[in-house]
Amino acid sequence: MIDAIAFKELYKTVYQDLYRFALCMMHHPQDAEDAVSEAVLSAYENIHKLRKEEAFRSWIFQILANVCRRKLKSRERTETELKEDHASATYCDGLRTDVERAFLILDEDDQLIIGLSVYGGYNSKEIGKMLKLNPNTVRSRRKRALEKMSWLLKE
Amino acid sequence: MTDHEKEILDKIKQSTEKTPVPESLAPDQIMKMLEEHNSTQASGHIPKKHGFSRSQWMRGGLIAAALVLVVGIGAHIRQQNLSSDSATSSTKGSSSIGTSSGKLASSDTLETATDYDEVYTYLQSYQDELDSLYATDSTDSGIVMYSNETAGSGARTDSSSSSSDSATASTHAVDTSFSDTNVRTEGVGEADIVKTDGNYLYTLKANSKEISIVDIRSDQMKVVSGISLNENFQASEFYLSDQKLFVLGNMQNTKVDSDSKTLYRGSCTRIQTYDLTDINNPKSIGTVDQSGYYLTSRFKDGYLYVFSDYYVYDTITKKDYPSYVPLVDDNLLKQSDIYLPTNHAADQYLVVSSVSADDPEKAADQKAIMSENGEVYVSENNIYIYEYTNSSILADNLAAKNQTILRKLSYNKGKLSGSAQGKVKGYLNDSFSIDEYDNTLRLVTTVTHNVGSSSQSNSVYVLDADLKTIGKIEDLAKDEQVYSARFLGDTGYFVTYEQTDPLFSVDFSDPENPKILGKLKIPGFSEYLHFYSDNLLLGIGMDTDENGVTNGVKVSMFDISDPSDVKEVSKYTLDQYYYSDAFYDYRAALVDPEKNLIGFPLSGSADQYVILSYDKDQCFQVQMQEEVNGNSYLGTRGVYANEKFYVINGNAIEAYRMGDYVKIDDLLL
Numbered sequence: 001m002i003d004a005i006a007f008k009e010l011y012k013t014v015y016q017d018l019y020r021f022a023l024c025m026m027h028h029p030q031d032a033e034d035a036v037s038e039a040v041l042s043a044y045e046n047i048h049k050l051r052k053e054e055a056f057r058s059w060i061f062q063i064l065a066n067v068c069r070r071k072l073k074s075r076e077r078t079e080t081e082l083k084e085d086h087a088s089a090t091y092c093d094g095l096r097t098d099v100e101r102a103f104l105i106l107d108e109d110d111q112l113i114i115g116l117s118v119y120g121g122y123n124s125k126e127i128g129k130m131l132k133l134n135p136n137t138v139r140s141r142r143k144r145a146l147e148k149m150s151w152l153l154k155e
Numbered sequence: 156m157t158d159h160e161k162e163i164l165d166k167i168k169q170s171t172e173k174t175p176v177p178e179s180l181a182p183d184q185i186m187k188m189l190e191e192h193n194s195t196q197a198s199g200h201i202p203k204k205h206g207f208s209r210s211q212w213m214r215g216g217l218i219a220a221a222l223v224l225v226v227g228i229g230a231h232i233r234q235q236n237l238s239s240d241s242a243t244s245s246t247k248g249s250s251s252i253g254t255s256s257g258k259l260a261s262s263d264t265l266e267t268a269t270d271y272d273e274v275y276t277y278l279q280s281y282q283d284e285l286d287s288l289y290a291t292d293s294t295d296s297g298i299v300m301y302s303n304e305t306a307g308s309g310a311r312t313d314s315s316s317s318s319s320d321s322a323t324a325s326t327h328a329v330d331t332s333f334s335d336t337n338v339r340t341e342g343v344g345e346a347d348i349v350k351t352d353g354n355y356l357y358t359l360k361a362n363s364k365e366i367s368i369v370d371i372r373s374d375q376m377k378v379v380s381g382i383s384l385n386e387n388f389q390a391s392e393f394y395l396s397d398q399k400l401f402v403l404g405n406m407q408n409t410k411v412d413s414d415s416k417t418l419y420r421g422s423c424t425r426i427q428t429y430d431l432t433d434i435n436n437p438k439s440i441g442t443v444d445q446s447g448y449y450l451t452s453r454f455k456d457g458y459l460y461v462f463s464d465y466y467v468y469d470t471i472t473k474k475d476y477p478s479y480v481p482l483v484d485d486n487l488l489k490q491s492d493i494y495l496p497t498n499h500a501a502d503q504y505l506v507v508s509s510v511s512a513d514d515p516e517k518a519a520d521q522k523a524i525m526s527e528n529g530e531v532y533v534s535e536n537n538i539y540i541y542e543y544t545n546s547s548i549l550a551d552n553l554a555a556k557n558q559t560i561l562r563k564l565s566y567n568k569g570k571l572s573g574s575a576q577g578k579v580k581g582y583l584n585d586s587f588s589i590d591e592y593d594n595t596l597r598l599v600t601t602v603t604h605n606v607g608s609s610s611q612s613n614s615v616y617v618l619d620a621d622l623k624t625i626g627k628i629e630d631l632a633k634d635e636q637v638y639s640a641r642f643l644g645d646t647g648y649f650v651t652y653e654q655t656d657p658l659f660s661v662d663f664s665d666p667e668n669p670k671i672l673g674k675l676k677i678p679g680f681s682e683y684l685h686f687y688s689d690n691l692l693l694g695i696g697m698d699t700d701e702n703g704v705t706n707g708v709k710v711s712m713f714d715i716s717d718p719s720d721v722k723e724v725s726k727y728t729l730d731q732y733y734y735s736d737a738f739y740d741y742r743a744a745l746v747d748p749e750k751n752l753i754g755f756p757l758s759g760s761a762d763q764y765v766i767l768s769y770d771k772d773q774c775f776q777v778q779m780q781e782e783v784n785g786n787s788y789l790g791t792r793g794v795y796a797n798e799k800f801y802v803i804n805g806n807a808i809e810a811y812r813m814g815d816y817v818k819i820d821d822l823l824l
Binding site: 004007008011012015016018019020023024029033036037040041044095096098099102105107109114117118119123124125129134135136137139140142143144146147148149150151152153 | 156157160163164166167168170171174176177179180181182185186188189190192405448449450464466468528697705733734738739758788
């Protein structure tokens with residue numbers, strides 16, 4: 001059983017990556033912060049279902065990925081305006097502009113695939129299981145997405 | 156994953172390392188928030204805003220109520236950077252791996268299994284090693300996944316965007332000619348998301364569940380009928396041949412056989428055939444299922460060859476064969492049809508079956524190769540499966556790292572048979588980097604020298620019919636990597652890139668002594684090469700300046716009349732565009748020298764489709780450059796028929812008159 005103290009210790013090891021992952025997904029500091037808060041709350045309430053501490057990282061990433069997905073879905077209708085809005089704005093606390101742009105050219109699933117690869121350290125099979133995608137699809141989409149992104153990333 | 160991909164991932168990670176994390180998410184703050192949440196919940200009050208808004212908290216509550224228990228990723232989860240404790244235990248686990256039991260297949264011969272127990276041993280050792288690597292217990296590590304309806308519906312099972320078939324030729328009277336899918340090997344057809352027979356356009360809609368059939372005989376396009384697939388069937392692509400349409404994709408499927416053994420375990424590859432004799436009423440005439448996710452397929456001489464990747468995820472039970480032996484048509488593959496891995500462990504098969512177009516109700520033949528993330532190149536007579544060992548989850552434990560394992564199967568009229576196995580150093584950029592010619596196999600690879608550093612070079616290999624290396628050139632273009640390659644007869648061309656684009660030409664006329672003939676250095680690089688005539692090679696890629704800064708998508712024409720003195724005779728840069736699907740999927744490109752037509756999609760500030768022409772005097776001319784409407788992830792295709800050009804993306808089709816490229820019609824499906 002993981003108690004509050006253990007939870008805090010586990011959280012400490014991942015929260016920066018969680019936030020950066022959420023930032024890549026949500027493209028907005030406030031939205032990213034909300035997503036992480038929500039995921040943490042949900043994880044905390046369900047911590048009794050996690051039997052092994054070692055699995056904490058992947059478990060909470062999975063929760064966060066789903067929170068981000070749902071939030072993005074609910075704002076899908078205004079996505080185009082949001083993209084334009086975000087693309088033109090620069091946020092002092094947000095992602096570096098080139099990284100922001102590189103994520104914005106991807107569709108949502110590709111953003112998830114890249115975010116989970118970068119911050120979660122997952123391979124294509126694990127991501128396939130999480131997102132209910134064919135691992136081949138994950139691999140080919142990751143390859144293509146990275147190629148697209150590479151030209152927008154500065155050294 | 157290639158080293159190049161890893162580099163970009165690292166770059167992204169580094170770029171965000173300094174991004175400040177809001178104070179409210181710091182561990183102390185979060186714990187305070189959680190405590191408050193606990194106490195307010197106990198007292199039944201609505202919590203105060205804390206770090207996130209009240210409406211969000213309420214939504215959070217609703218979601219928590221919708222928590223669903225999902226089977227864990229279990230043993231497959233990589234515990235990267237989790238804690239130093241687990242890292243220690245995984246080191247301990249992996250140290251014993253070298254001595255793991257299980258017969259080591261000799262890497263020179265292609266061996267089949269003698270019984271299922273043997274197959275089981277390989278699969279089980281993989282499971283054991285994973286368990287020791289990640290120190291989580293095996294099948295159910297108790298991971299509860301958070302899921303909700305939205306997340307479920309957002310999931311897709313579409314395959315890598317791929318394209319069409321080719322076998323059908325396109326030489327009718329000039330004005331009724333139509334285009335066919337761009338293929339890897341001339342004469343070997345490939346599936347796609349759009350096909351035409353000149354009279355009708357067939358297109359897979361963005362939902363992957365419907366194929367629309369559109370009459371294009373007049374200027375006004377008209378939907379005549381369509382194929383609606385089973386709601387559990389996600390099509391990836393399809394073929395069109397001789398009034399039949401063959402749909403390939405993934406089917407959610409769990410069957411139970413007479414011994415109450417579970418077949419297919421959730422998902423399989425499906426080949427479903429439709430008769431189009433009555434175009435208004437396509438009729439399903441046969442279905443073949445096989446284990447695994449759909450990977451790719453080919454069509455030749457009236458037979459479909461269908462490849463799938465079968466991952467053995469679930470707990471395997473020695474006597475429950477369907478829990479680990481692949482199936483085709485609900486039948487277990489015979490032991491003698493299963494080829495053993497080159498490593499001592501495996502968790503995956505590449506399954507291939509053949510289906511006759513005249514008898515699409517059953518498979519004609521089938522094989523399975525135990526390999527990890529194998530990819531496929533098909534020549535006129537042989538299937539090559541290539542697998543880069545470094546991408547293996549067990550890479551650290553492989554005796555031989557950083558090499559590509561090759562398996563060769565011959566195919567003829569539906570009959571499949573394993574013939575050889577071999578290996579080369581390095582990895583292949585894509586299937587254009589491997590090419591069979593005159594009983595030899597030529598390969599261009601990029602070799603990483605020190606793991607972790609970016610030190611790399613490139614190699615050329617020539618293998619004989621038994622996949623033994625007979626000729627090679629190594630240590631080419633240090634610190635660069637192959638971006639594209641293409642072979643024509645005795646000559647091969649490949650592009651490497653770091654800052655400039657050396658286009659190498661290689662003479663293979665003496666297979667045992669391949670020779671570099673020339674090296675053309677120009678800024679930028681080509682991602683896709685296509686022969687435009689015997690003397691011209693077209694490159695589609697990126698223009699960059701001397702600092703590697705991108706200027707846009709570039710097309711180049713190379714004069715190869717003297718392979719030892721290749722010249723870039725013309726180039727054209729499309730500013731503001733930094734990507735084309737053609738870089739990654741050759742079927743997105745339409746290159747037709749007879750029609751003098753080079754078409755491909757562009758991505759940048761907008762999605763567009765461009766058509767260029769080329770001639771010696773005028774060089775490249777843009778014939779058309781139009782915005783693509785429609786937003787299908789599946790990709791954009793351009794096809795022509797009856798002197799009209801169609802740009803298709805998902806549910807949107809736009810028709811242009813060839814010549815002046817005036818738009819004449821559009822259709823929303």
